[in-house]
Amino acid sequence: MVNDAKVDIRNLNVWFGDNHVLKDVSFKIREKAVTAIMGPSGCGKTTLIRAINRMNELICGCRTSGEVYINGHNIYDGNINVYELRRKVGMVFQKPNPFPKSIYENVAFGPRIHKMANGREIDEIVERSLREAALWDEVKDRLQDSAFNLSGGQQQRLCIARALAVKPEIILMDEPCSALDPAATTKIEALIRRLSKRYTVIIVTHNLQQAARVSDFTAFLYEGRLIEYSDTKSVFENPRSELTKNYIAGKFG
Amino acid sequence: METRSFKKGLPKLFMHLRSQPIEFVLFLCASFSVVILLLMLLFVVMEGSLAFTRLGTQLILGQMWKTNSDLYGGFPLIYGSLMVVSGALLISIPLGICTSIFIAEILPFQLRDPIKSVIELLASIPSVIYGFIGVTFLAPLIASIFGLQSGATAFTASLILAIMVLPTIVGVSGETISAVPIEYKEAALALGASKWQTIRNVILPLSKSGMLASVMLGFGRAIGETVAVLMVAGNVAMVPTPPWNYLAPVYPVTAVIAMQMGEAAVGSLEYSALFGLGLILFIITFAVNTIADVIVRRRPVGRSVQL
Numbered sequence: 001m002v003n004d005a006k007v008d009i010r011n012l013n014v015w016f017g018d019n020h021v022l023k024d025v026s027f028k029i030r031e032k033a034v035t036a037i038m039g040p041s042g043c044g045k046t047t048l049i050r051a052i053n054r055m056n057e058l059i060c061g062c063r064t065s066g067e068v069y070i071n072g073h074n075i076y077d078g079n080i081n082v083y084e085l086r087r088k089v090g091m092v093f094q095k096p097n098p099f100p101k102s103i104y105e106n107v108a109f110g111p112r113i114h115k116m117a118n119g120r121e122i123d124e125i126v127e128r129s130l131r132e133a134a135l136w137d138e139v140k141d142r143l144q145d146s147a148f149n150l151s152g153g154q155q156q157r158l159c160i161a162r163a164l165a166v167k168p169e170i171i172l173m174d175e176p177c178s179a180l181d182p183a184a185t186t187k188i189e190a191l192i193r194r195l196s197k198r199y200t201v202i203i204v205t206h207n208l209q210q211a212a213r214v215s216d217f218t219a220f221l222y223e224g225r226l227i228e229y230s231d232t233k234s235v236f237e238n239p240r241s242e243l244t245k246n247y248i249a250g251k252f253g
Numbered sequence: 254m255e256t257r258s259f260k261k262g263l264p265k266l267f268m269h270l271r272s273q274p275i276e277f278v279l280f281l282c283a284s285f286s287v288v289i290l291l292l293m294l295l296f297v298v299m300e301g302s303l304a305f306t307r308l309g310t311q312l313i314l315g316q317m318w319k320t321n322s323d324l325y326g327g328f329p330l331i332y333g334s335l336m337v338v339s340g341a342l343l344i345s346i347p348l349g350i351c352t353s354i355f356i357a358e359i360l361p362f363q364l365r366d367p368i369k370s371v372i373e374l375l376a377s378i379p380s381v382i383y384g385f386i387g388v389t390f391l392a393p394l395i396a397s398i399f400g401l402q403s404g405a406t407a408f409t410a411s412l413i414l415a416i417m418v419l420p421t422i423v424g425v426s427g428e429t430i431s432a433v434p435i436e437y438k439e440a441a442l443a444l445g446a447s448k449w450q451t452i453r454n455v456i457l458p459l460s461k462s463g464m465l466a467s468v469m470l471g472f473g474r475a476i477g478e479t480v481a482v483l484m485v486a487g488n489v490a491m492v493p494t495p496p497w498n499y500l501a502p503v504y505p506v507t508a509v510i511a512m513q514m515g516e517a518a519v520g521s522l523e524y525s526a527l528f529g530l531g532l533i534l535f536i537i538t539f540a541v542n543t544i545a546d547v548i549v550r551r552r553p554v555g556r557s558v559q560l
Contacts, residue, residue: 085445
């Protein structure tokens, strides 16, 4: 279905201790599109996207098998530089988690640790990233304010700007709106649509309407298995699997 | 049911206690330590007042401590205490903070608790054992390394104290490091920061105040330590020449009090001067512990994200 794959996941299995969380998941993710991963709580959605930037291995007792190819390279190969991988694959978390620093320093953090720029160039990166995250106009006069003085939605957009600042190719979003009010959610969803013109966005959500609104492709995950994966329209209008049909109809979840 | 609001203060509390005999007994037990503290303070102040009125600032600034000639200048003793303690902290702060970072961030999960317990065990060794290890092993070693006649020096005492305060520093700063919310660490790591970059740019700035508190608690513990110090410090009541000469013997306040209290006639000026020194020590420790307490309490680490 997807030929120009940015991310190609093959036979991915993840265990936490004895708990087999992801079971033989294989699918391809299209470049410069939004792919939603939906499913009930505990089905392995978060684990799946954290396998794409190798964040799972920070958790004690985690074991992974299978391959994840990004741009044709298996990121689980021994010679992969995991810091460079995580620069290329940005992540936005469920709860906005800006650092307890100024707005400016939050965005400058990534470019600084990767020594991508200095002085004025950092200023430019900060401005560009904040503009891209649709936050610049709201904060341009108070860049030195603490990030905690922003509203929840603004904090989440700041986290998106922080991820954009290191020039990623892929952006992983783990239920980015679940802690936000509807107005802030609308803004973030519009932002996600815009970002997909330049980035490959993979978003986890257990909000069906959100998946329908923002994504081009939708994967349905249930108990660690990939049940259905197709373009969003067919998943919602014409689900092949009985499970997907029931989930979309709200019979469980 | 009676409402349990004690907001109206002590009178309300006493009214409440009168009707609840068991709670009254608990109240007595709880008051015990507070009352003892106040009585001790009162006692030390009373016994030391003679020295303060007769000697005035001499007790703190006087250069000579010679009980035979009735000279009670506490400066060399206080200097000795501060010298030994700063030497100890100079060693134990880097050692302790590096250890706590290593345990909290780098050591594999399974090894963290065992290693922590081993370090805590250091705190449970009686101080007299530190003292005699200092006397029988460390002092001769230092004497032979530096070519000294006696290895009982400020440096020896500092080394022993450094090991004794290590559990305090490792424990408290380790706690503050673990208290840094995982969200911040994940944010940094997900941006491609290495472990060390995350420690330096995210974890350390957030644990600064807790580390400061751990150092102050270590200071409080070190300056009050007596037995181990008096066994290895050399006990000469003089400011070393030059004053930063760590290879000279010193006579810290606690050691002086422990050694001379038994010989001082009750009510004499010497007796009172020792109490005066004790009071000074008490004030220093109290101040440092209070500051540490305040720092620990207002540490901003756990601040939640406002939504």
